[in-house]
Amino acid sequence: MSPGAPSIVPACHFIRAHIASTICPVNDDSEKCIVGEIPRRRPHVAAEVELVERRRKFIVHLKIIRDLPGPRALPLVGCVYQFKLNAEEFTYQMEIWTRRYVYTPKISGMGLIWLGPFPIVLLGLSDTVRPLLESSANIRKPTLYDKVQEWIGNGLLTSTGEKWFNRRKMLTSTFHFNVLQGYQETFSKQAEIFVEILEKKVGEPFDVFPYIKRCALDIICETAMGTQVNAQFGQNEQYVAAVARITQIIWEFQRFPHLWIKPIWYLSGKGFEFNRLVQATNDFTRKVIADRKATLQELHEDEAHENSTTNKKKAFLDLLLSMQQENQLSDEDIREEVDTFMFEGHDTTSSAMGFAIWFLGQYPDYQAKVHEELDRVFGNSNRSPTPEDLKQLVYLEKCIKESLRMMPAVPMIARVLDEDMEIESNGTKVLLPQGLTVVIAPFSAQRDFRSYERVESFYPEHFDPENIAKRNAFSFIPFSAGPRNCIGQKFAIQEEKTILSWVFRRFTVETVHPFPINRPNPEITLKPKRELGFTIIIKKR
Numbered sequence: 001m002s003p004g005a006p007s008i009v010p011a012c013h014f015i016r017a018h019i020a021s022t023i024c025p026v027n028d029d030s031e032k033c034i035v036g037e038i039p040r041r042r043p044h045v046a047a048e049v050e051l052v053e054r055r056r057k058f059i060v061h062l063k064i065i066r067d068l069p070g071p072r073a074l075p076l077v078g079c080v081y082q083f084k085l086n087a088e089e090f091t092y093q094m095e096i097w098t099r100r101y102v103y104t105p106k107i108s109g110m111g112l113i114w115l116g117p118f119p120i121v122l123l124g125l126s127d128t129v130r131p132l133l134e135s136s137a138n139i140r141k142p143t144l145y146d147k148v149q150e151w152i153g154n155g156l157l158t159s160t161g162e163k164w165f166n167r168r169k170m171l172t173s174t175f176h177f178n179v180l181q182g183y184q185e186t187f188s189k190q191a192e193i194f195v196e197i198l199e200k201k202v203g204e205p206f207d208v209f210p211y212i213k214r215c216a217l218d219i220i221c222e223t224a225m226g227t228q229v230n231a232q233f234g235q236n237e238q239y240v241a242a243v244a245r246i247t248q249i250i251w252e253f254q255r256f257p258h259l260w261i262k263p264i265w266y267l268s269g270k271g272f273e274f275n276r277l278v279q280a281t282n283d284f285t286r287k288v289i290a291d292r293k294a295t296l297q298e299l300h301e302d303e304a305h306e307n308s309t310t311n312k313k314k315a316f317l318d319l320l321l322s323m324q325q326e327n328q329l330s331d332e333d334i335r336e337e338v339d340t341f342m343f344e345g346h347d348t349t350s351s352a353m354g355f356a357i358w359f360l361g362q363y364p365d366y367q368a369k370v371h372e373e374l375d376r377v378f379g380n381s382n383r384s385p386t387p388e389d390l391k392q393l394v395y396l397e398k399c400i401k402e403s404l405r406m407m408p409a410v411p412m413i414a415r416v417l418d419e420d421m422e423i424e425s426n427g428t429k430v431l432l433p434q435g436l437t438v439v440i441a442p443f444s445a446q447r448d449f450r451s452y453e454r455v456e457s458f459y460p461e462h463f464d465p466e467n468i469a470k471r472n473a474f475s476f477i478p479f480s481a482g483p484r485n486c487i488g489q490k491f492a493i494q495e496e497k498t499i500l501s502w503v504f505r506r507f508t509v510e511t512v513h514p515f516p517i518n519r520p521n522p523e524i525t526l527k528p529k530r531e532l533g534f535t536i537i538i539k540k541r
């Protein structure tokens with residue numbers, strides 16, 4: 001047993017709560033219950049027998065996972081008493097713990113953290129993350145995502161079981177190659193506006209992050225909802241600010257279990273603020289959907305027919321509305337999918353682009369290679385990049401991927417196990433019991449010294465084809481992998497390449513606060529230090 005693991009007896013509250021959660025039907029969202037809640041369905045005798053068996057099994061398995069390396073934990077509070085309150089110090093702490101427990105002494109790839117009375121197993125190396133990401137049985141998101149779900153609803157990101165499977169099948173077609181090609185015009189138009197705005201900032205240090213966010217928001221609103229919100233021109237600022245604040249609050253909620261207690265959540269003021277912001281963002285999307293529906297209804301029948309036979313230049317929302325009847329989607333179903341794409345589609349890409357610019361601003365040699373490549377493809381022309389041009393931007397893509405390796409925009413992928421799962425760690429098979437929450441840290445899996453020559457440095461050559469061929473595919477998972485991978489990854493790479501190609505065609509970038517002065521801050525998506533942002537100085541080329 002690890003020295004700090006809480007004894008079985010004080011953990012009985014957790015076990016009871018765990019059992020309550022494990023007797024829930026696993027593939028049925030409507031019946032989902034939160035850990036600690038009494039399940040809504042009254043279990044009959046067979047279920048009670050099963051319950052006793054699960055209780056026995058879980059206790060046996062708990063003894064096994066308690067041997068995993070991890071920081072010292074106390075009964076009930078777990079490791080939380082050690083958590084640093086300051087977000088930046090907390091990220092340092094997580095990094096140290098990962099190195100200490102996941103990488104050394106035996107490169108186990110697994111660690112155990114007690115979040116209050118709840119054990120969370122951390123998987124941090126390609127060998128250990130692979131079985132979970134490849135599993136089609138263990139795709140359920142844990143209660144850690146509950147606040148995300150309260151916000152964006154039970155859409156593709158948060159749903160599970162049959163609902164998730166049907167939605168995933170339905171939505172995959174909305175990311176078809178032709179649809180993405182249709183978005184290229186929007187990517188480029190917004191990128192051009194973005195660099196025009198940056199022109200006014202030449203020579204003075206400024207934080208580019210808010211500008212990138214507005215650009216990414218305009219792109220997602222136009223591609224996902226067919227609506228121009230003109231955030232780059234200073235409109236709809238409240239939505240951007242609300243999303244930023246919601247993600248901060250959710251991050252605090254996930255980190256501090258005392259906030260899980262409702263009276264504390266509300267007394268802290270965070271509960272009320274969260275509800276107000278969620279209401280505001282949901283109302284924003286509902287209104288956009290209603291307006292779009294009305295516009296589409298006004299369209300002439302011929303035009304509507306033409307739109308239904310070609311996916312070109314069709315917003316994601318239009319595609320959803322065209323599938324509404326066939327797939328029996330309510331307006332609220334559509335709202336939750338649109339909210340999911342609005343959030344996933346701009347918060348992630350803006351961080352990813354920000355970090356890529358920030359890295360290139362620290363490494364003039366790599367930036368020079370990007371400039372050379374852009375000059376080769378575009379010469380002196382000021383034209384918009386075509387999909388053909390983007391294919392030729394091979395070095396830029398390496399830089400984007402290397403930036404995602406060092407700073408994965410989604411720093412945590414979590415599952416609650418619906419089935420027991422065996423994972424081999426350092427030659428020993430560890431059985432992770434059903435009901436356990438497991439967290440994958442791309443940050444750690446992507447810093448595996450067995451896969452990368454210069455683990456701690458930004459080195460785009462890590463993505464040379466011969467280097468990619470040498471390593472395990474699961475040591476690069478910024479978009480996750482397996483059946484629940486990111487549906488928007490091609491969208492994201494196309495958007496990033498378009499915007500960054502515009503930026504580096506026009507400017508040379510210098511980063512003002514390089515690493516480690518600026519450090520990543522995981523607020524659901526990875527962000528820069530709040531007070532520094534991505535401060536850069538740009539010069540016209």
Ligand code: HEM
Pocket residue numbers: 156157158168340341344345346348349352408409410412413414477478479480483484485486487488489491492
């Ligand atoms: C650099 C940009 C992006 C990164 C790093 C990223 C990363 C990820 C990751 C790691 C997941 C898995 C999350 C989990 O299992 O908990 C995910 C899922 C998802 N992403 Fe992305 N994403 C990006 C951009 C996008 C874009 C642009 C869209 C939409 C336009 C999008 C839509 C989604 C959706 C809907 C899911 C849920 C998929 C499912 O569960 O079936 N993402 N993303």
